[in-house]
Amino acid sequence: MILSFLVTAKLDGVKTYMRMRRVPKHLQVKVIKWFDYLWLTQKCSDEEKAVSCLPDKLKAEIAINVHLDTLRRVEIFQNTEAGFLCELVLRLRPVLFSPGDYICRKGEVGKEMYIVNRGRLQVVTDNGKTVLATLKAGSYFGEISILNMRTAGEVGKEMYIVNRGRLQVVTDNGKTVLATLKAGSYFGEISILNMRTAGNRRTASVRSVGYSDLFVLSKKDMWDVLKEYPAARIRLEAIAVKRLEKYKRAPLEKAAMGRCQSTPGLVESRGRIPLEEMWVSPVDTKSTHAYSAGHSLFSPSPSPVTSRGLAGTGNNVNANNVARSMDSPMSATSSGHSSEEQTARAPQSATAPPSTGRQSTHSGNMTQLVGEGATPLLGTNEALLAEIKRLRERLICLESENAAMSSKLNQQQWEVENRLAEIEMQICGASSSSSLEDNNERNREIDDKEELEEARISGRSSDTKSIGSLSQHFFESDEDEKYYGTCNGYVSQPGSKSNLLLCSECDQKTRTCTYRPQTPGSYCSRYVEERFDDQLQEPGTSRTYRSPSHMSSPRSVYHDQDYSGQSSSPKSLYRDQEYQARRGWTKKYEQEHDRRDYEDRDLKQDDDSPVCEVCHGNGNVVQCEHCDFSSEGDLICFRCQSDEGSSNGQNCPRCEKNERILSSRIGSQRGATSSSDEGKYPVDAVVKIQVNDHMIDVDSDETPESDLSSSHHHQRSTMERLDTIVEAKGDTASENDEENGGTKLNGTSSARYLNYMIVLFL
Numbered sequence: 001m002i003l004s005f006l007v008t009a010k011l012d013g014v015k016t017y018m019r020m021r022r023v024p025k026h027l028q029v030k031v032i033k034w035f036d037y038l039w040l041t042q043k044c045s046d047e048e049k050a051v052s053c054l055p056d057k058l059k060a061e062i063a064i065n066v067h068l069d070t071l072r073r074v075e076i077f078q079n080t081e082a083g084f085l086c087e088l089v090l091r092l093r094p095v096l097f098s099p100g101d102y103i104c105r106k107g108e109v110g111k112e113m114y115i116v117n118r119g120r121l122q123v124v125t126d127n128g129k130t131v132l133a134t135l136k137a138g139s140y141f142g143e144i145s146i147l148n149m150r151t152a153g154e155v156g157k158e159m160y161i162v163n164r165g166r167l168q169v170v171t172d173n174g175k176t177v178l179a180t181l182k183a184g185s186y187f188g189e190i191s192i193l194n195m196r197t198a199g200n201r202r203t204a205s206v207r208s209v210g211y212s213d214l215f216v217l218s219k220k221d222m223w224d225v226l227k228e229y230p231a232a233r234i235r236l237e238a239i240a241v242k243r244l245e246k247y248k249r250a251p252l253e254k255a256a257m258g259r260c261q262s263t264p265g266l267v268e269s270r271g272r273i274p275l276e277e278m279w280v281s282p283v284d285t286k287s288t289h290a291y292s293a294g295h296s297l298f299s300p301s302p303s304p305v306t307s308r309g310l311a312g313t314g315n316n317v318n319a320n321n322v323a324r325s326m327d328s329p330m331s332a333t334s335s336g337h338s339s340e341e342q343t344a345r346a347p348q349s350a351t352a353p354p355s356t357g358r359q360s361t362h363s364g365n366m367t368q369l370v371g372e373g374a375t376p377l378l379g380t381n382e383a384l385l386a387e388i389k390r391l392r393e394r395l396i397c398l399e400s401e402n403a404a405m406s407s408k409l410n411q412q413q414w415e416v417e418n419r420l421a422e423i424e425m426q427i428c429g430a431s432s433s434s435s436l437e438d439n440n441e442r443n444r445e446i447d448d449k450e451e452l453e454e455a456r457i458s459g460r461s462s463d464t465k466s467i468g469s470l471s472q473h474f475f476e477s478d479e480d481e482k483y484y485g486t487c488n489g490y491v492s493q494p495g496s497k498s499n500l501l502l503c504s505e506c507d508q509k510t511r512t513c514t515y516r517p518q519t520p521g522s523y524c525s526r527y528v529e530e531r532f533d534d535q536l537q538e539p540g541t542s543r544t545y546r547s548p549s550h551m552s553s554p555r556s557v558y559h560d561q562d563y564s565g566q567s568s569s570p571k572s573l574y575r576d577q578e579y580q581a582r583r584g585w586t587k588k589y590e591q592e593h594d595r596r597d598y599e600d601r602d603l604k605q606d607d608d609s610p611v612c613e614v615c616h617g618n619g620n621v622v623q624c625e626h627c628d629f630s631s632e633g634d635l636i637c638f639r640c641q642s643d644e645g646s647s648n649g650q651n652c653p654r655c656e657k658n659e660r661i662l663s664s665r666i667g668s669q670r671g672a673t674s675s676s677d678e679g680k681y682p683v684d685a686v687v688k689i690q691v692n693d694h695m696i697d698v699d700s701d702e703t704p705e706s707d708l709s710s711s712h713h714h715q716r717s718t719m720e721r722l723d724t725i726v727e728a729k730g731d732t733a734s735e736n737d738e739e740n741g742g743t744k745l746n747g748t749s750s751a752r753y754l755n756y757m758i759v760l761f762l
């Protein structure tokens with residue numbers, strides 16, 4: 001009555017708690033049922049608490065009365081000293097599990113062992129599907145991990161195969177030779193194959209079928225008691241070894257799993273080679289005397305002779321060997337043939353201190369090895385070698401799969417990029433590029449990616465945008481190498497057909513931009529070249545040129561940064577030969593440049609620090625009323641990446657400051673550039689963008705002024721952008737601008753706009 005009241009009161013409390021904490025319904029049901037069971041079986045979960053106030057002596061007496069019988073029924077505790085049992089009884093804790101509860105799971109660190117008082121439990125495999133054993137009242141489990149069945153000896157991390165030479169398997173003191181190993185023998189497999197169980201890890205999962213009453217005994221408590229009862233300990237270990245052996249006879253895939261888990265590389269082999277095949281069973285072996293000598297009383301030899309021998313010479317058996325063999329599942333294997341009697345007799349003779357038994361190191365494993373001339377291992381050996389061979393093959397296979405995979409992925413990546421490029425071109429109304437040069441391009445792309453990587457490693461990267469590659473395509477011409485580093489205070493090179501460049505740093509479109517890269521290793525890269533009609537170049541309009549070797553190299557940046565955009569880049573621009581040659585040149589050039597750049601920087605630290613004439617170095621651009629510069633409000637300054645200044649309604653500083661430039665842009669004096677015009681926007685530049693056979697009119701003198709209205713401009717700019725993209729993707733500007741319908745820049749900042757659009761797109 002009182003009990004049921006207690007249970008009900010408790011249940012109410014728990015119910016309230018669960019509601020408050022919004023415990024899932026199914027869990028609530030489970031808890032309620034658990035209480036029901038408790039109530040039905042008239043058990044109190046707090047049995048211990050009930051007697052906790054009693055003095056230890058009294059508690060012990062009660063516990064012994066209540067539980068001793070249960071304990072006695074447990075195999076592992078049979079034939080142990082009464083004192084030992086009494087000690088244990090005091091430490092038992094009752095626990096109740098619900099149906100389906102897992103009491104322990106394989107692989108967990110074991111901290112308790114359990115005795116089944118009532119109920120039914122299943123020992124199951126990892127997946128919970130295969131039932132290894134069913135446990136009933138009087139059974140126990142969890143002893144393997146708490147008895148540290150594998151902790152004796154060194155932790156094995158390798159196994160060895162004797163290739164040449166002779167080795168001896170010896171006892172702890174090194175005096176007794178247990179076996180001699182020759183070429184073809186192997187050792188160390190026991191520990192690496194986890195044959196000695198998983199140490200303090202659970203070897204299996206245990207699940208409650210219905211409700212089950214268990215007694216739980218903590219590892220600490222167990223060991224506290226065992227310390228005082230060494231004989232009990234030996235017995236317990238012996239039985240554990242025996243059970244282990246039995247477990248191993250269970251589907252061995254489980255044991256192999258342990259091995260796989262501990263050896264990630266072996267995952268593939270899971271289940272392929274049953275552990276039996278690797279198992280070195282003394283039964284199989286033509287057991288040597290040395291091996292027999294290593295056997296303990298607890299692991300009777302498979303051979304009656306050996307058994308008799310051991311029985312007869314029980315006193316001669318080294319205590320180390322006794323303990324070692326107990327640690328060893330190998331010996332346990334043989335113990336499968338032993339009788340209970342033999343096992344039971346063991347403790348009497350094995351009175352060595354426990355520590356002795358646990359001192360065994362290598363020999364714990366080595367006792368499992370066969371002696372000289374032993375052939376029984378052959379099967380196992382072969383299996384291992386086969387496994388090694390298989391794993392090696394698998395490794396090779398995986399490596400090649402890996403390589404194939406990555407090339408496939410590269411291919412896919414490229415295809416996607418290419419498709420993207422095609423679609424972009426379709427949008428432009430341009431037909432997609434020929435596939436003929438795709439491969440070349442792709443190779444170049446890969447090469448350049450590598451180079452990019454190299455450059456990155458060498459710390460040489462550009463902080464500029466990726467328009468560099470576009471300019472690169474524009475630069476593609478017979479003179480192209482002369483364009484290197486055209487910015488940075490330098491104009492295009494003698495003989496060049498290009499005379500209009502955008503500075504990489506300030507976005508200034510000028511022939512005389514003098515902005516110097518501010519950071520070491522930074523390279524001018526954003527060049528958009530507008531073709532200049534050489535014919536119209538006034539003789540004598542010489543410009544100051546400097547050797548490319550003094551200049552920043554857009555090439556380097558091009559290689560550094562822009563091949564990512566190359567999949568959608570010109571198809572017809574490059575010839576592989578040229579490309580390779582250029583690359584060679586570029587490398588040399590870059591090395592030289594690096595050196596000089598540093599020298600230059602040192603010398604000219606405080607040199608005339610050029611300022612962008614548009615943004616004056618502060619990154620703010622302003623809207624110009626006169627030219628289309630910023631008129632859409634969408635120009636950004638490359639320095640600060642802002643478009644703040646684009647709507648302030650002011651004149652472009654360039655307009656204000658350089659009336660002459662503006663007028664010269666609009667004026668018709670083509671090629672009338674004089675030396676005094678240096679640094680100003682050329683009126684005679686021609687944009688020559690060719691899309692396949694079609695020349696695109698980027699900007700033209702013919703463009704009526706009215707066409708610069710914003711709506712028209714918008715259309716135009718869109719076209720320009722797309723055209724530029726097309727240009728960037730497939731074709732270079734034609735040299736024959738006039739013939740091909742190339743148009744001239746009218747001196748406005750459309751090219752700048754073009755540049756911006758390119759940047760936008762990228």
Ligand SMILES: Nc1ncnc2c1ncn2[C@@H]1O[C@@H]2COP(=O)(O)O[C@H]2[C@H]1O
Nearest residue numbers: 132133141142143144145202203204247
């Ligand atoms: N094949 C098996 N048959 C019966 N019991 C087992 C088997 N395998 C493991 N066990 C028990 O399940 C327990 C899981 O935790 P332990 O490894 O500590 O100890 C294990 C044994 O007590």
